[in-house]
Amino acid sequence: MKYFIVTYGCQMNVHESEKIAGILENLGYECANEREEADIIVFNTCAIREGAEDRVFGNVGNLKKQKKKNKDLIVAVCGCMTQKSQTAQRLLNTFPFVDIVIGTFNLPKLGYYIEAVKKGRQLEILEEGDIDESLPYKRTSGENAWVNIMQGCNNFCTYCIVPYVRGREKSRKPENILQEIRDTLASGKYNKITLLGQNVNSYGKDIEGGMNFAQLLREICKIEGDFTVSFMTSHPKDLTDDVIDAIADEDKVEKYIHLPAQSGNNRVLKLMNRSYSREKYLEIIRKIREKIPNCRITSDFIVGFPTETEEEFKDTLSLVEEVKYDSIFAFMYSPREGTVASKMDGQLDDKTKHDRVNRLLNLEKRLQKEEGKK
Numbered sequence: 042m043k044y045f046i047v048t049y050g051c052q053m054n055v056h057e058s059e060k061i062a063g064i065l066e067n068l069g070y071e072c073a074n075e076r077e078e079a080d081i082i083v084f085n086t087c088a089i090r091e092g093a094e095d096r097v098f099g100n101v102g103n104l105k106k107q108k109k110k111n112k113d114l115i116v117a118v119c120g121c122m123t124q125k126s127q128t129a130q131r132l133l134n135t136f137p138f139v140d141i142v143i144g145t146f147n148l149p150k151l152g153y154y155i156e157a158v159k160k161g162r163q164l165e166i167l168e169e170g171d172i173d174e175s176l177p178y179k180r181t182s183g184e185n186a187w188v189n190i191m192q193g194c195n196n197f198c199t200y201c202i203v204p205y206v207r208g209r210e211k212s213r214k215p216e217n218i219l220q221e222i223r224d225t226l227a228s229g230k231y232n233k234i235t236l237l238g239q240n241v242n243s244y245g246k247d248i249e250g251g252m253n254f255a256q257l258l259r260e261i262c263k264i265e266g267d268f269t270v271s272f273m274t275s276h277p278k279d280l281t282d283d284v285i286d287a288i289a290d291e292d293k294v295e296k297y298i299h300l301p302a303q304s305g306n307n308r309v310l311k312l313m314n315r316s317y318s319r320e321k322y323l324e325i326i327r328k329i330r331e332k333i334p335n336c337r338i339t340s341d342f343i344v345g346f347p348t349e350t351e352e353e354f355k356d357t358l359s360l361v362e363e364v365k366y367d368s369i370f371a372f373m374y375s376p377r378e379g380t381v382a383s384k385m386d387g388q389l390d391d392k393t394k395h396d397r398v399n400r401l402l403n404l405e406k407r408l409q410k411e412e413g414k415k
């Protein structure tokens with residue numbers, strides 16, 4: 042019996058697919074090279090923007106023929122998109138050949154659903170769940186090993202669906218993280234550790250007497266061996282001096298920070314509930330450049346947030362020009378049902394969003410060229 046996993050979304054999901062693979066291999070499945078030869082296909086979905094969800098609907102729809110040929114094929118959809126019960130139900134109603142629809146907290150029970158499918162279609166969305174330390178995983182990212190340090194998010198940026206589909210912040214115990222890294226390095230197959238969390242800088246705040254993120258980084262660097270450590274994602278409001286110092290001091294920590302600014306305008310940042318100003322953000326960038334001279338810095342930006350004016354968008358352009366990032370990701374604002382921003386007056390039209398995203402990307406291209414010449 043063979044499995045095939047289709048993954049959407051962020052690195053967190055990529056790593057979660059490694060856990061899905063681990064669970065399936067424990068059940069006796071082998072990895073299929075192509076979708077066509079699979080006995081079970083799992084879609085691990087993302088809900089961050091509408092486009093991500095549309096792609097899932099399109100690609101799941103394409104399975105109709107394969108299911109007709111192979112009546113025993115099991116089709117499962119899980120992840121952030123199906124954590125929303127309305128979307129889960131819509132998926133089940135639209136595609137009669139989908140067998141299992143579960144949310145982000147149901148993963149430890151995947152084996153149970155596969156067994157239960159004999160009795161009928163399975164739909165279950167758990168509201169919350171603890172981190173399951175016992176889940177097996179099969180690493181698939183070459184010499185890089187993803188290591189989850191926390192799950193969930195408490196920030197509730199007004200545009201973002203993540204806190205609704207991943208629950209509140211929960212940190213893993215430092216000893217479990219350190220043990221996982223020791224075991225991973227001991228296998229001799231990995232030379233890069235990437236720590237994952239929606240907001241790694243608030244690591245440990247929910248564990249009494251635990252470590253903060255800077256302490257965790259330093260502890261990881263004490264592990265013997267030839268390896269580097271990087272992490273994502275940092276939230277500017279929590280990127281404290283001790284973290285910057287740890288990156289600067291520790292040779293094993295990669296000199297790289299992904300520090301999403303989202304906007305360069307203070308009114309928009311406030312509406313986004315980002316809890317920092319343009320000035321505070323630039324202050325952090327200045328500190329990073331001062332303490333870590335060769336640090337690579339990248340960022341995410343959202344254009345066309347509700348009520349964003351042309352002048353306010355230009356503040357984003359000027360921030361990008363000022364910081365001189367190594368690269369940026371630019372996204373058109375996509376309203377997500379249930380979030381605060383989706384209910385705001387002053388939603389912008391698609392043409393304005395397209396226009397702004399193109400201008401931001403063109404600026405980025407121009408700056409890259411100029412940097413290249415230097």
Ligand code: SAH
Nearest residue numbers: 200201239274301341342343372373374375
């Ligand atoms: N936890 C990380 C990343 C979350 S999602 C952080 O806080 O930065 C990755 C990126 O997707 C975000 O940085 C943001 O730029 C973008 N994003 C999130 N919600 C979005 C939405 N509704 N529309 C467009 N882009 C969005």
Ligand code: SF4
Nearest residue numbers: 194196197198201203
């Ligand atoms: Fe979303 Fe904000 Fe949390 Fe990042 S910090 S996951 S953008 S709510």
Ligand code: F3S
Nearest residue numbers: 050051087088089121
């Ligand atoms: Fe998408 Fe979920 Fe990641 S919404 S970006 S897969 S946490």
